[in-house]
Amino acid sequence: MGQDTEELSTTPADIESTRDNLSRDIDELTDKISPSRVMERRKQAARGRLGSLRDSLMGSASSARDSVSSAGTSTTSSVSSASGAASSAATGAVDAIGSKAQGNPLAAGLVAFGAGMLLSALIPASEKEADLAGRAVDAAKEHGQPVIDEVKSVGQDMGQDLKDSAVEAAQQVKATAQEGAQNVKQEGQSSAETVKEQAKPS
Numbered sequence: 461m462g463q464d465t466e467e468l469s470t471t472p473a474d475i476e477s478t479r480d481n482l483s484r485d486i487d488e489l490t491d492k493i494s495p496s497r498v499m500e501r502r503k504q505a506a507r508g509r510l511g512s513l514r515d516s517l518m519g520s521a522s523s524a525r526d527s528v529s530s531a532g533t534s535t536t537s538s539v540s541s542a543s544g545a546a547s548s549a550a551t552g553a554v555d556a557i558g559s560k561a562q563g564n565p566l567a568a569g570l571v572a573f574g575a576g577m578l579l580s581a582l583i584p585a586s587e588k589e590a591d592l593a594g595r596a597v598d599a600a601k602e603h604g605q606p607v608i609d610e611v612k613s614v615g616q617d618m619g620q621d622l623k624d625s626a627v628e629a630a631q632q633v634k635a636t637a638q639e640g641a642q643n644v645k646q647e648g649q650s651s652a653e654t655v656k657e658q659a660k661p662s
Contacts (some may be wrong), residue, residue: 510575514568 491497585593
């Protein structure tokens with residue numbers, strides 16, 4: 461069909477070279493989009509940012525970073541995509557806050573605590589954690605019920621005592637008011653008689 465024979469003639473070496481190039485490209489692409497590798501790259505980037513933040517806040521800690529990094533690489537790669545988003549959000553927050561906390565170990569501790577709280581809130585609880593939390597709530601209810609009953613009893617007793625005291629105080633006020641009214645009445649009559657006697661012509 462009018463094509464040159466040089467264009468059509470490819471050697472087995474050319475075919476093998478093209479096959480190797482395609483195979484390598486596919487392997488690189490697979491590695492790049494693999495969820496476990498994506499998570500590993502994100503974890504490494506977060507570790508790098510946290511390490512540089514820690515170094516700028518507390519001084520150089522390369523041996524600690526190396527031990528954390530080696531421990532982190534031995535961790536399994538089965539991390540959900542939610543933890544990747546949590547890691548990204550936490551590192552962004554750490555980067556934003558970290559620049560303001562530079563050179564202050566107390567601030568560094570608060571930043572680390574906040575980042576930990578953020579990560580723990582974003583990562584869903586495991587079945588074991590949910591089970592333990594349920595047991596803790598049940599135990600608190602079981603052991604807390606006698607305390608609640610005792611508090612109710614004490615509250616009711618206090619309410620009854622307050623009611624009795626209030627009734628007694630009201631009766632005392634009423635009696636005092638009646639006595640005061642009686643005294644005022646007597647004083648008024650006495651004063652009126654005194655005025656009448658003084659008004660009589662002698």
